[in-house]
Amino acid sequence: MDESIYLDEARDPLIIAEGWMKDGKDVAIATVVETWGSAPRPVGSHLVIDAEGNFHGSVSGGCVEGAVVTEAIDVIDSGKARMLEFGVADETAWQVGLSCGGRIKVYVERLG
Amino acid sequence: MDPYVLKTLNEERRARRAAVLVTDLGDGRDRIVREGDRVAGELGAAIASAFRTGNSRSVEAEGRTFFLNAHLPRPRLVVIGAVHISQALAPMARIAGYPVEIVDPRTAFATPERFPDVALHAEWPEDVLKREPLDSYTALAAVTHDPKIDDFALKAALDARCFYVGALGSRKTHAKRVERLLAMGAGADQIARIHAPIGLDIGAASPAEIAVAVLAQTIHAFRSRGLESKGAVA
Numbered sequence: 001m002d003e004s005i006y007l008d009e010a011r012d013p014l015i016i017a018e019g020w021m022k023d024g025k026d027v028a029i030a031t032v033v034e035t036w037g038s039a040p041r042p043v044g045s046h047l048v049i050d051a052e053g054n055f056h057g058s059v060s061g062g063c064v065e066g067a068v069v070t071e072a073i074d075v076i077d078s079g080k081a082r083m084l085e086f087g088v089a090d091e092t093a094w095q096v097g098l099s100c101g102g103r104i105k106v107y108v109e110r111l112g
Numbered sequence: 113m114d115p116y117v118l119k120t121l122n123e124e125r126r127a128r129r130a131a132v133l134v135t136d137l138g139d140g141r142d143r144i145v146r147e148g149d150r151v152a153g154e155l156g157a158a159i160a161s162a163f164r165t166g167n168s169r170s171v172e173a174e175g176r177t178f179f180l181n182a183h184l185p186r187p188r189l190v191v192i193g194a195v196h197i198s199q200a201l202a203p204m205a206r207i208a209g210y211p212v213e214i215v216d217p218r219t220a221f222a223t224p225e226r227f228p229d230v231a232l233h234a235e236w237p238e239d240v241l242k243r244e245p246l247d248s249y250t251a252l253a254a255v256t257h258d259p260k261i262d263d264f265a266l267k268a269a270l271d272a273r274c275f276y277v278g279a280l281g282s283r284k285t286h287a288k289r290v291e292r293l294l295a296m297g298a299g300a301d302q303i304a305r306i307h308a309p310i311g312l313d314i315g316a317a318s319p320a321e322i323a324v325a326v327l328a329q330t331i332h333a334f335r336s337r338g339l340e341s342k343g344a345v346a
Binding site: 004005006007014015017018021029031033034042043044081083107109110111112 | 113114115118119121122125126128135137140167168169170179181182185186188211
């Protein structure tokens, strides 16, 4: 159980995103905006991604992060936000679905 | 996300102040709402609920879809007094999700043997609170019965607008405490925020039962934050 009442600056995705921005990097922020059924990470969780594909945080238990990073790099290029949906009902379930059986919606946007 | 919005949001989070990030999922525009900011209509009601519950969610309002990401500081409980009640209160509060710190300058009371696995300060509240100031996401329970130890912390808790302030002692004891706090410069409206006698009235008798009553009152105070002031305005 995390007992700290202060931010864990070294691991906090939004703090890391701000640091990357200050370093002049292009950054995308992915946010879980909706969940149905059993979902590994709660609504509001973040994954932050830079243009090289480095990332911090999580939007699932590691099941869909790879796909989100790929989409995020496109979002950084185009500047257009995207809404992604993942779940076992997807035909891509075997590749990037959630093995826990839940469904999540992830909003991916560029920082700046 | 707007870079300035991210910077502001992180500043608020670092300072342990609550904020809700409101993102229009249609056009991607976002803004920060701080606790106490007035936002009208359906969206305002949803934001108020996000502050109270700490739950993030998507809402439909004014024909648009907004995502509300609630960033609430983690609530914590500071207990003044390393007494029998605190020994029961510390593990219970931690299980309920409220990290606990115990402050008592009496080194015979504040021992790691009596309080295993608890953040314990065998120091005066004056010294500890200077280092780790109280804030509106902190609850304070003063349970030493000793004005020399309790009073300073109670006044500091009122000034910092702690979401919960409780003090152990009978009505008679509390009446004397009120006089002392008034002499220290506390306002009558501030003093009215102190829960004394401490704890929900569940007929608690043993120290552990009193701890349950204190924890329940703390949780109630946390989950009804903002509701009292709204009632006062209306």
